Amino acid sequence: MKFDENLAAVHAYLCADGYVIKNPLTQKQKYYHIGFRNTNFILLKDFQKRFKEYFETCPRLIKGERCIIQKKELYLKLIEQFRSFYSRKWEMPSLNKKLSKIWLRTFFDCESWVFCKSHQNRHIGLDSINEKGLDQIIQALNNLEIKTIKKVNKKRKMFRIFIYGKENLKRFKEKVGFLHPEKSEKLNQAIDNFVDYNWDVNKNSIIKMMKKKVRIKKPHYVRIISKEEVNLKEISKILKELYSITCIVHKRVNGLGTVYYELNINKRDYIKKLIELKVIPNVLK
Numbered sequence: 001m002k003f004d005e006n007l008a009a010v011h012a013y014l015c016a017d018g019y020v021i022k023n024p025l026t027q028k029q030k031y032y033h034i035g036f037r038n039t040n041f042i043l044l045k046d047f048q049k050r051f052k053e054y055f056e057t058c059p060r061l062i063k064g065e066r067c068i069i070q071k072k073e074l075y076l077k078l079i080e081q082f083r084s085f086y087s088r089k090w091e092m093p094s095l096n097k098k099l100s101k102i103w104l105r106t107f108f109d110c111e112s113w114v115f116c117k118s119h120q121n122r123h124i125g126l127d128s129i130n131e132k133g134l135d136q137i138i139q140a141l142n143n144l145e146i147k148t149i150k151k152v153n154k155k156r157k158m159f160r161i162f163i164y165g166k167e168n169l170k171r172f173k174e175k176v177g178f179l180h181p182e183k184s185e186k187l188n189q190a191i192d193n194f195v196d197y198n199w200d201v202n203k204n205s206i207i208k209m210m211k212k213k214v215r216i217k218k219p220h221y222v223r224i225i226s227k228e229e230v231n232l233k234e235i236s237k238i239l240k241e242l243y244s245i246t247c248i249v250h251k252r253v254n255g256l257g258t259v260y261y262e263l264n265i266n267k268r269d270y271i272k273k274l275i276e277l278k279v280i281p282n283v284l285k
Contacts, residue, residue: 012110014090092107104137106179109178123190173187173188199213206235207279214280225260
């Protein structure tokens with residue numbers, strides 16, 4: 001069987017929430033079952049559609065439960081090529097970047113969760129008892145420049161990966177994404193929950209922005225703090241062009257080792273201009 005978009009998705013569905021089984025040797029009644037268990041109707045329909053398009057036979061869909069088909073020849077085809085779909089034994093196939101994205105999306109649709117605790121913890125997580133398979137997923141994500149953190153729960157013999165950080169989550173959304181509607185919506189919420197550290201600095205809004213961002217440290221020390229140096233460089237440039245105010249931008253490190261940047265305005269003449277522009281109160285009284 002040659003991989004295309006449909007087989008890549010079907011394979012991932014079967015590795016995640018599927019089964020490809022036959023009767024035990026001790027049982028007289030023979031059966032060959034290929035199935036996908038999930039409560040989400042959109043995922044069930046997607047599995048049914050892709051299976052039908054690739055194998056030209058349509059699994060039976062039981063809403064809220066599963067898709068299932070009973071065919072010996074399909075069972076033998078799948079087992080001959082992929083050996084096993086059991087939780088401990090499945091393997092992510094070697095795929096090109098396009099098909100790898102489809103496989104990952106499908107697997108994460110089934111097995112992952114999205115967590116968003118406002119301004120504290122936003123991540124995508126995924127558990128598996130199959131360390132080899134999980135390492136293959138980590139490598140595939142790395143190939144898409146999506147960084148992961150791997151953790152091991154020795155008591156439960158479980159392996160877990162996390163995807164943290166705004167840029168990482170945005171990259172996952174753009175390159176992998178979710179078909180699962182609730183997970184897709186939750187991912188959007190998680191990304192939107194991050195503070196945007198890039199300011200919209202321009203000549204028309206410079207006074208308004210200064211009023212919002214300026215901090216005063218007595219006696220006449222005016223400063224603005226930003227996580228991104230480029231914000232302060234742009235403010236400094238505009239103040240110089242429009243009001244001939246010269247600023248100094250310093251790199252700082254706080255007690256936790258976090259790097260930030262600080263713009264300083266110290267000269268009395270510049271302080272006077274800021275007072276005239278009503279950016280700051282009259283601190284020269």
